[in-house]
Amino acid sequence: MPTINASQGDSVTSIAHDRGFFWETLWNHSENSDLKNKRKDPNIISPGDAVFVPELQIKKESRPNEARHKFKRKGVPATLKLRLTRLDKPRANEPYTLVIDGQLFTGSTDADGKLEHPIPPNARSATLKLKQGKEEYPTQIGGLDPYDSPTGVQQRLNNLGFAPGDTGGDLEHPDTVEAIKDFQKKYDLDVTGLADDATKKKLDEVHV
Secondary structure, eight states, rough: EEEOOTTTTHHHHHHHTTTTOOOHHHHTTGHHHHHHHHSSSTTTTOTTOEEEEOOOOOOOOOOOOOSSOOOTTTOOOEEEEEEEEEEEEEEOEEEEEEEEOOOEEEEEEESSEEEEEETTTTTOOEEEETTTTTTTEEEESSSOOOSSSSSHHHHHHHHHTTSOOOOOOOOTTTTHHHHHHHHHHTOOOOOOSSSSSHHHHHHHHHHH
């Protein structure tokens, strides 16, 4: 019954998938109750978080011989959800191409600039292409750190278009300080350049 220490980019969803579990099995396990209470979201855990993984149980099914039977694996795929905006306005009904692990998906955003696509639960990255490839946006999947961590602050600033310059956790980086100030101005917070509790909570709220 091992305990896995999460690495950068891991989530409960990816850890469960790689080991043959539904993510709910791990997330709702009593041994992971402290992790669940601390992180709240199975897709947002921090490197070093301990995730308990029970022994895998083999389920047996009885079926008559000389017949064809269909079995459907539950819990696969996961769903990638994105919302595209420009100057705070949704990029509505915009055609796009999404490349995930070498697979191409095409579609158009909805009236609110949103798109959704099924993805493997352990997918790590995607590339979103707009304007027939003239705009290209690498997208990290499953690598979002908790909102109250330094890297989580920078990741959310970056995703919201505030360009923190660094995503290694240095909140005193000049570009990060300016990005925090710009965010604070936009959302009527005290403009200090510091990632205080009010700023972190607003970042989490807006990013969702």
